[in-house]
Amino acid sequence: MQARYAPVTQSPNPGPSLTGRDPNIDVADRRDDVSGMTTARRPDQATLLAFLGVAVLGGLNTIAVKVVVAELAPLWSAATRFLAAGALLVGVVILTGRSFPVGRSLAGAVLYGALAFSGSYALLYASLRDTPAGTVAVFLALVPLETFGLAIALGQERFRVRGLVGASIAVAGVAAVMSDQLQAAVPLESMLLVLGGTLFIAGGGVILKSIPRADPYATNAVAMLTGGTLLLGVSALSGEPWSGPSEPATWLVLGYLVVLGSIGLFGLYLFAIRRWTASGVSYATLLMPLVAVPAAAALVGESVTPVFVLGAGIALVGTYVGAFTAGRVAPSTLTSVPDCLPIDDCREMEPAGIR
Secondary structure, eight states: OOOOBOOOOOOSSSSOOSSOOOTTSOGGGBOOOGGGOOBSSOOOHHHHHHHHHHHHHHHHHHHHHHHHHTTSOHHHHHHHHHHHHHHHHHHHHHHTTOOOOOHHHHHHHHHHIIIIIIIHHHHHHHHTTTSOHHHHHHHHTTHHHHHHHHHHHTTSSOOOHHHHHHHHHHHHHHHHHHHHHHHTTOOHHHHHHHHHHHHHHHHHHHHHTTSOOOOHHHHHHHHHHHHHHHHHHHHHHHTOOOOOOSSHHHHHHHHHHHIIIIIIHHHHHHHHHHHSOHHHHTTHHHHHHHHHHHHHHHHSOOOOOHHHHHHHHHHHHHHIIIIISSSSOOHHHHTOOTTSOOOOSSOOOOBTTOO
């Protein structure tokens, strides 16, 4: 039986929205200006806990991937993660009576999966064999700013001087981080792989702006399965060994990445957006390095120097200035969070009766 959806109203953005607004929240109670994009009501405790959960899980994911690629081939382990997570999300979609994307929505989900899951994580997983997890987390925090830049280049966002200022600040911070890491013998090519991976995630976010909206769980399931399948194919062509973990710790961490690091992160992300705003939740992106850097130092013994901390701080400030205070920026530009579908400042579409 076809799922019935609650009525939705259009997003204020010029392009189609992926999700619909919650009809129980008055539009007048919301502000669309990103410099203060909040609702009149403050987020409750459950929403704040979900928000912090997004920041914590997102920050820990880079450390978990680093542990996994220390034993398993990068492309193979990434494919295993997203195929398993995508299959579980398909189960969620079926059990909750949601609809899978069709037509242009399906094509967009497939293209998003090819970019944001296959292209990005092929580079990120390979880079994490040599690049510290904390460094990768700092670079991943640049994704909203990169998405904003790509959206401007494609005419989806208006150019703003503050965006250019923020980008310049962020570049200075990244240069300081890369200089510090080069002195620590981190290969330059590995850090360039990270930056390439972040651009793929940003590109996926831009792609989604031009496709009709569809259920976010179903769209993310299709994207994960697409990305996992492509990663598996490239892994086979490159001759990577396909073997399971031999260490119990690797099994545990891989399970974490599938259940909590992928599905749990996405679920908390949607829960928080549904009860707050996409722009509010998007600030978790800036908190992820604050989780990853000290956690990586404590869990896997990564060193943290004053220059690294200064450079990372400058990069985060640049991202905040360029992407979060640049005026009326489409919320989906800001919510290009790794592992999560970019979603406009509106509530996810849910089958009637599940609310």
